[in-house]
Amino acid sequence: MSEVTRAEVCAVAIAECFRGDGEILMSAFGITPTVGGRLAKLTFSPDLFMTDGIATGIETVPPVSGPIKEEPIKSAWMPFRLFFDNVVWTTRRHVMMMASQIDKFGNQNFACIGPHEKPKAQLLGMRGAPGNTLYHATSYFVPNHSTKVFVEKVDVVSGVGYDRAAALGKQTSRFHDIRRVVSNLGVFDFDTPNHAMRLVSVHPGVSADHVVENTGFELVIEGEVSETRMPSDEELHIIRDVLDPEGFINKEVRD
Numbered sequence: 001m002s003e004v005t006r007a008e009v010c011a012v013a014i015a016e017c018f019r020g021d022g023e024i025l026m027s028a029f030g031i032t033p034t035v036g037g038r039l040a041k042l043t044f045s046p047d048l049f050m051t052d053g054i055a056t057g058i059e060t061v062p063p064v065s066g067p068i069k070e071e072p073i074k075s076a077w078m079p080f081r082l083f084f085d086n087v088v089w090t091t092r093r094h095v096m097m098m099a100s101q102i103d104k105f106g107n108q109n110f111a112c113i114g115p116h117e118k119p120k121a122q123l124l125g126m127r128g129a130p131g132n133t134l135y136h137a138t139s140y141f142v143p144n145h146s147t148k149v150f151v152e153k154v155d156v157v158s159g160v161g162y163d164r165a166a167a168l169g170k171q172t173s174r175f176h177d178i179r180r181v182v183s184n185l186g187v188f189d190f191d192t193p194n195h196a197m198r199l200v201s202v203h204p205g206v207s208a209d210h211v212v213e214n215t216g217f218e219l220v221i222e223g224e225v226s227e228t229r230m231p232s233d234e235e236l237h238i239i240r241d242v243l244d245p246e247g248f249i250n251k252e253v254r255d
Contacts, residue, residue: 006184007032008251010141010241012231013187017139018094023047025087027095032249033141035065035239036182037096041197042238053200054156055079065246070103088128090176092138097129098242099181101141101154103218104189104197106178107161108133109154116156129158134165137177143253145183147216162195184253185211193222201228 014036017027021040024177025050025059028037038061041048044053052058057076078086089091100123111126112119132138138159142149157164181188186202198220202208208225232238240247 004236005250005253006202006205007249008231008236009228010143010253011036011181011239011249012235013182013201013203013228014096014141015043015183015235016187016229017096018045018048018130021045021048021094021137022252023049023092025049025051025093027093029095029097029140030143031064031244032143033096035243036251038064038243039235039238041119042242043089043107043235050135051078061243063243064100065244065248067084070201076221088131088135089106091136094139094179095132096139097132098143099140099142099149099159100183101149101151101162102142103151103154105161105163105195105220106140106159106181106197107157107164108140108159109156111156111158113155114218119155119179126158130160133161133176133178134172134248135175137179139180139182142181142183145185145211146214149191150183150215150217152217164228166195185214185224188219191196196220199225200212203228203232229251 010032014033018037018040026037028034042061045081050058055078056074057078058072058075059075062072066155099108110124112122114120118247165176178190185206187195189200190197192198202211204227
């Protein structure tokens, strides 16, 4: 196999976010998260449920680039109403969203930059992030880790973090579960006493000091930080030959 790219390391780290999820809906936003989620289904999490992105559940895993060689095997009809009734409100979903900003407790913003009343830049809006973060497992992907993204305080809260969820009380926050944050520099979680963001691993070629320098708040670092695992030969084959033969992820994440 040729040299492993940073994007491929990220894809495997994203796949690991879905390990052990069982038979739930896997939702992913962005090219690299989609490749990572589909890689998980094709390897260690075969029970993950997927849709075609519109209204149909599918059993086969289509590529994100290159030709679709076979018509996907359809397994369920999943229009918006059934999607909410059977998936969202029942917590049987793990979504990986992108983040334009994220803070130490996992509050996420992709609505706008600057004050909500008069933003400097309009982004996606709230979308489904408030419901996503309060009703089922959520992870985030950041393709360009910097102090502009990992900030002390987000400009607008799209996705609810641990501090805000706790303030809402147990009746509202009982399903709140931010699993992981994967960036182009490392992997993070919130498995700390006060649910502050912790550095779990750094990607090959990245130092913990470099991550700290590019983060706008104090990360929890416990002892020596491990290195994110490299893809296996099988995983590289699936990424390069099955899921992304045109290498779209390498345009989303630069080495």
